[in-house]
Amino acid sequence: MNIFPKTRAVTSGDYLPHAEFPWLLAVVLVTVLPHFPYLPYGLIAIIVGILLYFFLRWQRGYRATSAWIKVPIAIFVGLAIVLNYRLLYFQNAGVQETGVAVLSFCMTIKLLELKGRRDIMVIVALGYFLLLTHYFYTQEFLAGIWLFASALVVTAALLHLHDDPERPVRQTLKQASYLLLQAIPLALILYLLFPRLDGPLWAIPRGQSNQTGLAGYMRPGHITQLAQSDEVAFRAQFSGAIPPRRQLYWRGPVLSQYDGVNWIANDYALYTPPIETSGTPVPYTLILEPHYRSWLLPLEMPTSFTGIPGIHFNRNGVLLSARPISTRTRLEFISYPEYRMEVGTLNSFQRNSNLQLPDDRNPRSQRLAEQFRAENPMPEQMAARILRFFREEPFYYTLNPPLLGAHAVDDFLFSSRQGFCEHYASAFVVMMRAAGIPARVVTGYLGGELNPVDQVLTVRQSTAHAWAEIWTAENGWLRYDPTSVIPPERTSLEILDQQNENSPEFINIALTGLSLLQRAQYQWDALNNRWNYWVLGYTAERQREYFSRFGLVNPGWKKIALFFAGISFLSLGLLAWLILRKRVKSLEPAWAIWLSACEKLNRSGIETPQWETPLALVQRLKTTWPERAKLNATLRHLARLVYAVRYENARVPIRLLKKARARLEPYA
Amino acid sequence: MASYPLQNLIDRAETVIFGKRREITLALAAFLAKGHLLIEDLPGLGKTTLARALASLSGLSFSRIQCTNDLLPADILGVSVYERQGGAFRFLPGPIFSQVLLVDEINRATPKTQSALLEAMEELQVTSDGETRALPQPFFVIATQNPAHHIGTFPLPESQLDRFAMRLALGYPDVEAERALLTADNSQNRLGTLKAMCSAEDIFRHQQTAxxxxxxxxxxxxxxxxxxxxxxxxxxxxxxxxxxxxxxxxxxxxxxxxxxxxxxxxxxxxxxxxxxxxxxxxxxxxxxxxxxxxxxxxxxxxxxx
Structure with missing residues (x-):
């Protein structure tokens, strides 16, 4: 006997609701599709194949695929995944990729072995998990929105599985979004209060070799094409006025060791060079993209730095973090564009390492340097002489320089005379050293592009730069940028475009003068900046800072847990109160159920006048139709429930009323 | 299991007025709602018995006014008499100064007397000789009247009727009740055996909770x-x-x-x-x-x- 024609047993795994197939397909698509760019092509082909096969089977009456087909596919794909990722795996990278590939495949092939509701539940649960793995690749704002939408689909599928199959899709989606929105406060609390780790759990330098950016060494003459990358290196937001562009030197690794080919940073000794500052301080926030190295790229020259633990200087004035930057990191700096470093004396180690030159390389350059030095005894004069040499001789600035030979600096200075910043900085330092003046190469970034919407400066990999520093006793280390002396007419065209932007001061671009697309681009960048600043920049240190505002200075995990539990309790209580309060007010569904039950009675010939109270109706039926005892009993039960909800202020789940109404059906 | 307040009182009252449980309950409801009750029916149907039974069962002070067309307001409210010894007027309270007041055949009283009574009912106080005196609490008036068209009656106007929260008609008893009535003892005797089953405080409390x-x-x-x-x-x-x-x-x-x-x-x-x-x-x-x-x-x- 079918008493519950429209409700479905939740636990029984013995039948497969085909009405769920569209939802299942949607869940698999929204969770697996975004992984496609990161999956091997073969696996993508197999996944698409399985999906098509599932679709065909579904159209022709679904039956679970036999193990003879499934097992070979599974074994084949398993082996393929292992082989494909083994290389990456042994490089201590790609663990997540392997996991994601396995999960994506399992999720898809599960479609071929559906036997009951249980299998559908497995897919939905797996869907939630797979959603989360998107964060391995990106934590952008857009990804957040996409994940929210995907979670909506998965939740709606889950709801649909437990609901009336005839319920319209729109309603299911609406309810799912209510559920998700209700979860947001909790998510927010968890986000803010859940104890954070200083780095990610999976702090594996992922795809390190693919990273563009500063390398920590330099080989002028060995590459003929500088990789121009639009990738963002970091973003900076100044709380005050933005310094002029000519001061925007973002200091990265300092390269002082030269073997004739490579410039290498051999400067990891912990020692803070004395820095004297003057002029106005420049406070700003830096949001550093992960580069899997330790340097922090502040504006020259920082005196105050917070954001992550263990920030320190090395002896060349490079600011380093204790661990490689493997996540987007928010840092607060105060820098002084006017500074003097290591004034007075240079210790013998520093002096020697910044004068060191391989003896057997670049003899012509060394001779030229000695000649210059003889004419210009002062170091500053010497530097100016070299710059004049660059300016007056036909040196060209290009991103496609010719290859240089074993005496790279000689080749550059006397024959090719084409190069980019690395060539100029390298040649400058070699000549200074040859003339007996301590000098070194500094790499980093120059300038940046200003977003007129939120005044955030974006520094891209394409603005990576190399310049030089020479040491004098009176002024310490002085910055010289030999590249900047090359006049525009000797600069190749693709650079000129960039240099047009590189006007000495930032012109405050009026948004109205931009095209719609440009404006949208700036707005979007600004939105992403906010997201980076507030959401991704919320680190363990910042959390500790917020905790200390609540009087929790350096709390142990017990204190945090208590604090966390307290806040959760309060907010859940508030939520419960809001929901329960609303429930008392919304009594109408109970009455609607009663009226629909009355309609059912009407259809089977029982009059239910509107003025008659439910109990009076029950009483009347009992006396006039005593033989329909079951109907009367069910109706009486329903009437009692309706009374309880509608008149007695009782909290009865609407589900019970629906159940009672459904039970009327066979009798009415 | 829900408890039924005052059910014993209703049960006991039913031993006096047979087969009228519903009316007894309604009368008691009016009482608990602090409203006054008008019982309208032919003579001899137990109006007075109901009123007296309620009064004595609830343990409240009871008095009764039999209305006639020569009844004066002072007969209800009370009069001030000069006392020679004290050399002052002393107020002799009328029957209205009680907790349950039975006003029998109210429509036989003249409109002047009726309105004096009804004013007291509404305001729960009596003003006589420029002095205001509060009526005891709780105060419950049960008025009976014969159907309007009887000879020698002054029908209550709508404005006065509105002051009665409820009007009951007792009606003839059904066969069983009539039989029980006939076979039982004299009703006056039975009324005398009724003992108070609660106090004024109890009634007051029930009024509050209700x-x-x-x-x-x-x-x-x-x-x-x-x-x-x-x-x-x-x-x-x-x-x-x-x-x-x-x-x-x-x-x-x-x-x-x-x-x-x-x-x-x-x-x-x-x-x-x-x-x-x-x-x-x-x-x-x-x-x-x-x-x-x-x-x-x-x-x-x-x-x-």
Whole structure:
């Protein structure tokens, strides 16, 4: 006997609701599709194949695929995944990729072995998990929105599985979004209060070799094409006025060791060079993209730095973090564009390492340097002489320089005379050293592009730069940028475009003068900046800072847990109160159920006048139709429930009323 | 299991007035709602017995006024007499200074006396010789009257009728009750055996609790719909007053309370509506008060909310 024609047993795994197939397909698509760019092509082909096969089977009456087909596919794909990722795996990278590939495949092939509701539940649960793995690749704002939408689909599928199959899709989606929105406060609390780790759990330098950016060494003459990358290196937001562009030197690794080919940073000794500052301080926030190295790229020259633990200087004035930057990191700096470093004396180690030159390389350059030095005894004069040499001789600035030979600096200075910043900085330092003046190469970034919407400066990999520093006793280390002396007419065209932007001061671009697309681009960048600043920049240190505002200075995990539990309790209580309060007010569904039950009675010939109270109706039926005892009993039960909800202020789940109404059906 | 407050009192009263449990309960509901009761019926149907039974069972002070056409206000309210020894006037309180007052055949009194009584009922105080004296609490008036067309009566005007929260008709007893009545002892004797089953404090407490019974917003809608329907119904000369609405609400609460419930149901309102509304509504066609059938006809036009 079918008493519950429209409700479905939740636990029984013995039948497969085909009405769920569209939802299942949607869940698999929204969770697996975004992984496609990161999956091997073969696996993508197999996944698409399985999906098509599932679709065909579904159209022709679904039956679970036999193990003879499934097992070979599974074994084949398993082996393929292992082989494909083994290389990456042994490089201590790609663990997540392997996991994601396995999960994506399992999720898809599960479609071929559906036997009951249980299998559908497995897919939905797996869907939630797979959603989360998107964060391995990106934590952008857009990804957040996409994940929210995907979670909506998965939740709606889950709801649909437990609901009336005839319920319209729109309603299911609406309810799912209510559920998700209700979860947001909790998510927010968890986000803010859940104890954070200083780095990610999976702090594996992922795809390190693919990273563009500063390398920590330099080989002028060995590459003929500088990789121009639009990738963002970091973003900076100044709380005050933005310094002029000519001061925007973002200091990265300092390269002082030269073997004739490579410039290498051999400067990891912990020692803070004395820095004297003057002029106005420049406070700003830096949001550093992960580069899997330790340097922090502040504006020259920082005196105050917070954001992550263990920030320190090395002896060349490079600011380093204790661990490689493997996540987007928010840092607060105060820098002084006017500074003097290591004034007075240079210790013998520093002096020697910044004068060191391989003896057997670049003899012509060394001779030229000695000649210059003889004419210009002062170091500053010497530097100016070299710059004049660059300016007056036909040196060209290009991103496609010719290859240089074993005496790279000689080749550059006397024959090719084409190069980019690395060539100029390298040649400058070699000549200074040859003339007996301590000098070194500094790499980093120059300038940046200003977003007129939120005044955030974006520094891209394409603005990576190399310049030089020479040491004098009176002024310490002085910055010289030999590249900047090359006049525009000797600069190749693709650079000129960039240099047009590189006007000495930032012109405050009026948004109205931009095209719609440009404006949208700036707005979007600004939105992403906010997201980076507030959401991704919320680190363990910042959390500790917020905790200390609540009087929790350096709390142990017990204190945090208590604090966390307290806040959760309060907010859940508030939520419960809001929901329960609303429930008392919304009594109408109970009455609607009663009226629909009355309609059912009407259809089977029982009059239910509107003025008659439910109990009076029950009483009347009992006396006039005593033989329909079951109907009367069910109706009486329903009437009692309706009374309880509608008149007695009782909290009865609407589900019970629906159940009672459904039970009327066979009798009415 | 819900407890039924005052059920023992009702049970006991039923041993005196046979087969009238419903009326006894309604009368008690009016009492708990702090409303006054008008019993209208032919002589000899047990009006006085009901009133006396309620008074003695509830343990309240009781007095009775038999109205005649020469009854004066002072006979009810009391008079000030000059005392020679003290050299001052002393107020001799009239029968109205009691907790349960039975006013028998109220429509035989003259309009002047009637209005003096009804004013006291409404204000719960008596002003005589420029001095205001409060009536005892609780104060419950049970008035009986013979049907209006009897000879030598002064029918109560609508304004006065409205001050009675409820009007009951006892009606003839059914066969069984009549038989029991005939075979039992003399009713006067039985009345004498009734002992107080509670105190004034108990009644006061019950009155307080009864008014805490929950009324759902939907039922307030229902009451308003009834009031508005009575005002728009073409069969009635005029509709129910706001005071009638208040009485309806209070008595519905008390009625639900006596049934051991914590919430009023639409069934309660339908059950008490004739007793609360009939005497306040006058039919256009014959200028008589509405009959329960008229009320029921009106209810049929109002959907349960």
């Amino acid at each position: 008014q805490t019974v929950f009324v759902a917003p939907a039922l307030l809608d229902y009451i308003q719909a009834i009031l508005s329907a009575s005002r728009q119904n073409s069969h009635f000369r005029h509709g129910l007053s706001p005071r009638a609405g208040l009485s309806l609400l209070a008595i519905a609460r008390a009625f639900a309370y006596l049934d051991g419930r914590k919430a009023v149901l639409p069934d309660d309102i339908q059950a008490i509506l004739p007793s609360v509304a009939c005497h306040r509504l006058r039919l256009r066609q014959n200028d008589e008060s509405a009959r329960p059938e008229d009320i029921e006809a009106m209810l049929r036009g109002i959907p349960i909310p």
